[in-house]
Amino acid sequence: MKNSERGIGQSVHRFTFSHVFGPETTQSEFFEGSTKEIVRACVNGVNGLVFTYGVTNAGKTFTIQGTSKDLGILPRSLDMIFNHIRGRQYLKMNFKPYLSNDVKKLEDAQVKQEEAIKAALLASLKEETENVSGAVTNMCHVELTPSNYTSKNQPSDPLAEKNFVPLDTHRTNTEQRTQASVWISFCEIYNEYVYDLLSVLSTSKNQKRRVLRICEDQGGNSYIKDLKWINTQSTEEACKILKIGNKNRSFACTRMNEQSSRSHSIFSIRLLKLTDEHQPHVLGVSELSFCDLAGSERCNKTQAFGDRLKEAGNINNSLHILGKCIAALKQNQNPKMKPSYIPFRESKLTRLFQPFFCGKGKACMIVNINQHASTYDETLHVMKFSAIAKQVIQTILPKSLGYFPPKLVGGDGKPIVRFDVNASLDDLPDCTEASTEEEVDITILSHEDLLKTTESLKEKLVAERQSKLLLEVKIRREMAEEMFRQLLETEEAWSNRLEDLKDSYEETLESKFEMYKEAIKKHAYMCAMEQIEDHYVPIEEFIAEQEKVEDRESKILQLERQLDEQSQRLLALGSPNSDILTTENGTELDLANKMMKRANEGLQKQCTEKDELIKSLKLKIQKLNETLLEANEGYRKMAEENSRLKHTVMLKDQEMNNLQNWAKRVLELEETVSSLQKELERKKHFSAEEPKQQKPxxxxxxxxxxxxxxxxxxxxxxxxxxxxxxxxxxxxxxxxxxxxxx
Structure with a gap:
């Protein structure tokens, strides 16, 4: 495998496969070289799985289904099975697959219901769909006749080869031939939900499809609950059912593929082998499944978004889990390495594939390659994954003593027990003869031998009881020691836990208290800073204003002094010129009064501002007091929480005291056991010294x-x-x- 785009890194990768088919290979050649052996194993009673793996637009669906002119491996496998059972097909519908490997016997009403379901399903196809499917089935019969599989020197039956046991060789005790019944189902795994593709879809847009569950039977085998199984009697019917399922399957258009599969589809063929008699019963059940896996893709190349992006994520996740399972299977094959966990249950797909990976059937992995250079990275990842899968050695478990044949259940789901009328009582082993041979005749022994036998049996009984007593005492002592040790461990664990709880609670309370203190301090500091910022006056301005006030006060005092002097002069003179002086002095007094008024107004203004500042400071102090009260309330709640925790610690201390009392009780029991043991020793010593009396x-x-x-x-x-x-x-x-x- 070469990289034609990149010039760095490894340019050539080599991978090994079981078989490599080139682009010139026809569908017939591919079927002969890949799937034919698995179909042979299926009709011989071995389960089979064929699944395709590859990137998007690599031809996986074409490999499985093909076209009307070039049929895939699925229609060829169907035609091969029906050609093989031709003339030995069981045409009734009273035996239906049940659970994973069982068969359900239907009543007449249930058989009619199955026939109605099949008729309604086939009638859902339109006329043109029926014509297309008829052309497909005609092509199946033209291309897949036994003469096309074999040459002139080979037998006409494609399955009649060496080491192949045909269906006729499975006979019952009455040497009658067997018959076969074919049932098929078709489902898909879309966004990790299982849907039945053969269920009739509702015409209403609001009604959603029914989601099926994956369950397990008593043997641990997975199966899809309530999945429809349709009885088919020809390749034509099977191709019609395949066409109906493809109509209900999830497809979407992406940048890489116009008809991209957005789900993993599983088409299953279940073959029931029945006895050819008037009251047939089931001899075996085999299943052949074809899984068309959705292709892995990168969202930046497919331009997926919305629902397409969700679908791509689920597809890549399920394929990733499949790769993890195969890698774990490869690792577990190495005996030198520690077995690792296989994550079968992490995905619906791997959960259904688990029996085939665990040796309960044959599996074939078909790797499809997209030769376009733009998908080189995705194709390289696919090749590396397939290289790991190639190294997994699949061991088919034989049907040994641990194998249970398929169980036949009735219409109500209860198992049906069958009895072989040809079996007689003479075939059963004679248990009475074996039991009488093992008994011993004691009448042939003499009287002395009987006494000796009795004495020996008494001695053995005494020894056995003594050993049992010693064993019981030993067990009781060990149990007491173990219980005491567990009590000590429990006490230590509880004490450590209490200490840890105390420390953690104290640390929590201290941290909360410190946090509250810091919050209160920070809040008070922020409030004070806000007040200071609101009423902040620079020191220079305050000193200047203060100096102005002092100057004005000094001027007022000076003017008052001058006024007093002038008034004294006027009183002292009393002359005619007093009017003139009074006028002059009045003028000066008016000027002085105006200056004093202005100074008083400035002082009053400053006093008003100071009063407002005092009021605002009082309000801030009141808010700080309220904040302090809230902090006190929080502290009170913390104190209540601390008292509650102390009460809890006191309860734990009481539990510890109870545990100590139990420990004391265990010590007392141990002392009682030791005293009993001493008494036992004394009894033994006394019995050993007692002389034996002659017995009559x-x-x-x-x-x-x-x-x-x-x-x-x-x-x-x-x-x-x-x-x-x-x-x-x-x-x-x-x-x-x-x-x-x-």
């Missing part, structure tokens, strides 16, 4: 009766209290008491 020889039945009577009548030991629920020590005391009695 009696018959076997009398001896066993006395043993049972002594065991039942002996009371329980006093060493066990009601609080300790221990049944084994009481049995030990019973045995010792019986031994002493004998």
């Amino acid at each position: 020889r009696r018959g076997l039945l009398a001896n066993l009766k006395s043993t049972v009577a002594g065991t039942a009548s002996t009371p329980l030991g006093k060493g066990w209290g009601k609080g300790e629920d221990v049944s084994t020590p009481s049995r030990k005391h019973v045995l010792f008491a019986h031994k002493t009695k004998e």
Whole structure:
């Protein structure tokens, strides 16, 4: 693969594939070399998956479906299947696919409903659509006859080759031939939603399509719930249904492709194998799926926006998750590396493909290449992805003991149990003979041997009970130690948590208190600054005004002195010239009074300004007092929150005290266990030193009766209290008491 546009980096890339088909390859040759083997495996009971991958406008849909003149692999596969089952086709509709691998037996009413659904679906096509599909099916029969697949030296059946088991070889116990029923479905994954392409769309614009859910059956296999399965009896019907699904599929025009697929479409063919008898039952189910993946694209090249941009994002995301799954499968094949998680459930597409990737069927990946130089980067990414997929080794799991055949369910979904009438009771294994062979006849033993056997059994019973008692004590001790350790860990964890809570709450409260203090200080400072800015007078102007006031006051005092002197002179003289002096003095007094009035007005003005400044300062002080009250209210709330937190801490301390009491209780229980163990040792020592008395020889039945009577009548030991629920020590005391009695 060469890069003709760029002059830097690696110019040639080499990739390896299972088979490479050039542009001159015909559809027939491509089908023979890629899909034919998977179709053969499908009719033999192996599930198959064929999916195309590539950039947009690379020919994926053409490879799957083709045209009316040049058919794709899907119509050829359909024709191959119907040609193979010709003459052995089951024409009724009373057996329908159910869930992932089961079959549902339909009632007569349900069969009529299926026939009505199929008739309505085929009738939805217009006359010209029917004519086109008829031409397509005629072309199918012309091009895909068995003579076109094989040469003159080969058999007429395209599937009759070496190592291929035809459908006739699957026979029942009655040596009857098998029949086959074909069901198909067609769905798409659009914007990570699953839609059924065979459902009848409503004519109203407001009604949306129904979204289907992906579920899992009891075996963990994924299936699409409520997906329509249509019974088909010929290639013509299948091509009509394919045409109907293509009409409902999501297509759009982009810069790179006029008919760009905006969804992943999945066309599934499910083949049911039935017995050829009056009451047929299912022998097997196989499925062949064709997935036409939407092409990966870059938005700057396709000029996508709006809905097209959303569609491209979902398409690229699902393809990216598919690449992650294949890369994880390749990594897990290496035994030296740690197995990684395979993200099958992150996308609807990979969730449906999971069985094929996990060895429950064959999978074939067809990589389509767009040779245009403008798509070099996207094509290179596709080739790298396909190179990783080529390295994945697919292992088909055999149908071993863990394989369960398809389950047959009734119309209500409940399984139908079938019994083989040819099976007889003689075929069952004789369990009575095996059980009698294992029993031992004790009547052939002598009396001494019976006594020895009884003594040995008693010793074994005593030893077993002692071992059980020791084991129980050991287990109780370990459980007590483990519980005590857990309590200590819990106490430590709670104490650490309480300390952390205390520290965090204290830090939070301190930070909030500091924040409030800083906010109050900042607010007061800002208010003071605003007041100062409003009533700010420079010091030079204030000094100048003050000097003017002082000069005026000195002038007023000087004029008052002059006025007093003049008045004294007038009183002292009393002469005729007093009128003249009075006139002159009056003139001077008028001038002095005017100057004094002007000075008084200036002083009054200054006093007024000072009073206004005092009033504004009082208002600012009042606002500061209100702000201080709000801060006090906030501080009060913080104090209440602090008290509440202290109460919480006190409750936690009480819980810690309860945990400590439990720890003390555990210590007391441990001391009780140790005392019981000491008593057990003392009992054992006492029983070991007790001399054995000679037992009278009696018959076997009398001896066993006395043993049972002594065991039942002996009371329980006093060493066990009601609080300790221990049944084994009481049995030990019973045995010792019986031994002493004998």
